[in-house]
Amino acid sequence: MATDRICVGAIAGAFGVRGEVRLKSFCAQPEAIAAYAPLWTEDGSRSFTLRLTRGSGGGLTARLSGINTREEAEAMKGVELFADRDKLPNLPDDEFYHADLIGLEVLDTSGTALGRVKAVHNHGAGDFLEIVGGAAMLLVPFTKAAVPTVDLTARRIIADPPADLGDD
Template identity: 75%
Template structure:
């Protein structure tokens, strides 16, 4: 179980070479910044890794993880997501949010009527979409995460004020 004070910053795509190096996919806006956030943890927090970037490789970065010295050990980590302590990550501007901070927030419309809770944040290439699920809903409400549809995000209050188009309600 992930802890709310950690954010997923990358994943291990498999072994690279025969000496324990891994191919790493970084989810950071500056891919190489992932090394600045080490030690990194497995999703359940049971393992931690030091990280040294070695070179750019097709589809990601080559890296060495502390304690991983063979191709077999590297292969065994394929698919493991890497999590960093949130306090090591850069602060965001007021109008940007980590997805993990949005998940679980209550969502109300501009009249104060509860729409549900953010269950996930998706991005299929055209911008972020909030998946909102709540009582009385047979299907999740998929709301574009734009200033027009989501005028207010109040992390302190744990609430989002949304103004969904009529056809989405």
């Protein structure tokens, strides 16, 4: 697959004065992030054990090993946390880790290349694939109707974007 580590969360900021952090979990069950420790920075230069401390306004707060002051916690804001792939659950056939979709070639149903998946976005209304091809950028809903085939082995996606997707 694409990487040995998968992004499972990010530090949203400091919480309190003793080094706790506000944590945004990208896991289907947010609290599951604690089971995937140690968590790593994107470049792999630092790892952390994690202990959830409480909920905070719909989010989570946590203690990370080596983070002991509010200043250290504030300096972590925006840091993404990655778990080793082998600690994560195997997904059903119709579910995918975003990291596995990034970079896949996207073809339409007639075989015409649309581009490659640059990112997967979710702003609350479901996932969208950001597909970039040449100078064009396309956002396609990641639904069975718009994306009928994802073939990780062949590293390609077949998409049937809605006809009005490019209309203003």
